[in-house]
Amino acid sequence: MEDRQQEKLGLSIVTTSSNVTCTQRERQSLLLFKKSLIDIDNVLSTWSGLECCEWHGVGCDIRDGHVAKLDIRDKGLGGELTHSLQNLKHLRYLDLSFKYFSGNIPEFIVLFQRLEYLNLAGSFDSGAVPHHLGNLSSLKYLNLRDNNALDMTSIGNVKTRGLITDYLEWVSSLSSLRYLDLSGITIGKRIDWFNPVINKLPSLLTLNMALCDISIPLTGLVNFTSLNSIELSFNYIDPTIPDWLSNLTGLMHLNLHKNHFQGKIPGFIGMFSTLATIDLSFNSFDTSIPDMLCNLSSLVHLNLSRNMFSGPIPASVGLLLRLEDLCLRYNRLTGNIPMSLGRLSNLKNLDLSHNSLVGILSETHFTKLKNLNYLVLSWNSLALNFSSHWIAPFQLRTLFASSCNIGPHFPNWLQTQKNLQALHLSNSSIRDTIPEWFENILSHILDLDLSNNHIGGKIPQFHGISSNPTGARILKMNSNKFEGLLVPFSSNVNLLDLLDNLL
DSSP states (O other): OHHHHHHHTTOOOOOOOTTSOOOHHHHHHHHHHHHTEEETTOTTTTOOSSOGGGSTTEEEOTTTOOEEEEEOOOTTEEEEOOGGGGGOTTOOEEEOOSSEEESSOOGGGGGOTTOOEEEOTTTOOSEEOOGGGGGOTTOSEEEOOOHHHHHHHHTTOOOOOOEEOSOOGGGGGOTTOSEEEOTTOBOOSOOTTHHHHHTTOTTOOEEEOTTOOOOOOSSOOOOOOOOOEEEOTTSOOOSSOOGGGGGOTTOOEEEOOSSOOEEOOOGGGGGOTTOOEEEOOSSEEOSBOOGGGGGOTTOOEEEOOSSOOEEOOOGGGGGOTTOOEEEOOSSEEEEEOOGGGGGOTTOOEEEOOSSEEEEEEOGGGGTTOTTOOEEEOOSSEEEEOOOTTOOOSSOOSEEEOTTSBOOSSOOGGGGGOTTOOEEEOTTSOOOSBOOTTHHHHHTTOSEEEOOSSOOEEOOOOOHHHHTSSSOOOEEEOOSSEEBSOOOOOOTTOOEEEOOSSBO
């Protein structure tokens, strides 16, 4: 897998070999580097003896024995990135991602003039990005992603001041770049750098600039069409999607999540025949879902959630035969769910929650959905009408159907779902007792919400849960008609709500 990625990026593939002997100077440099690290998980336990080419994460050039690759990405490592590494002048591949080093990105990295691959994602969370990285003219892969800034923002916290750069023209010197990730680095609102810099990277395939606090020009000349993946999420760009994107005819992945785009989706997106991923979530689009999106036959992931899309789900959605993920939650969609949805045999995740959809969902809607494992329909005015003998073609892990009309009987088809871990049927008009077979699937369920129904009889036995090491986390059965004595519950139940019953 890793070799295929290197080949795609045009990197020189370096592998560990027992047929070469590393130089004493380079071996001593690696040992000094090891001394400067905090290795809690003993990741570098193999770093001993004379043959450093056989050490974990070390690769040597089979022609001359020089260390050409150092790949020790691991969260269990930290400490200081010492100058001892500067003796590894033949490095072509350096991956120190997912570990924290104190201080700033060191300037001695510029000494690695043969470097083609540099990944420091998550390694440094403060300081200025050194401009001299632009001297690494052989670079094809550069990842400086500030994971800490992105993680903080994704959970709703204010971004703290992390990596910054006030000058991005140095990037234009890296004319061989195929992959560039500067996500989480504060760049600022200057827009005069964007087109001049990007236009000087004719081989660029992937551009990730999430949470860079940037503004980008709406128009401008893009002189190349090589780019196949672009991420500009968390930048709060407004008001419209830039016209220059229309020149990127080979685009496969488009992520504009969490900006301020509004109005209509531009028609040129419907011309991107190779698009596999579209994420326009957390914007302000206030139109109907355009049919042209359903003509993108290569689509695998489509996320339009958290917008103001209105009107019905297009019946032509059934044309997206490669679709695996469809997320339309938190919009203003109305009307019936089209029967054509049942044709999407590759669909794994479907979320239509928090809309104003109406009508009846029948077995026809799920005819070919054999791969479905995540189904979320909550907070619509939907009714689920399945025959008592229906055998679902899928095995769900998650079913959320709160506020849908499922009753009056407990859905019989659930007994076929052997992998169910999360089940929400709150306020779903069930007026029944829990059937005996339900106890057979309880041992798998970690999140159960049956609240606000009219379910009577005794509380089901949860004996299977105590034998499950992960256990159930949430059990909500409040506002029902359960009666009798309380049954024992396992100590690994974190939340238990039985309020408003007849116990």
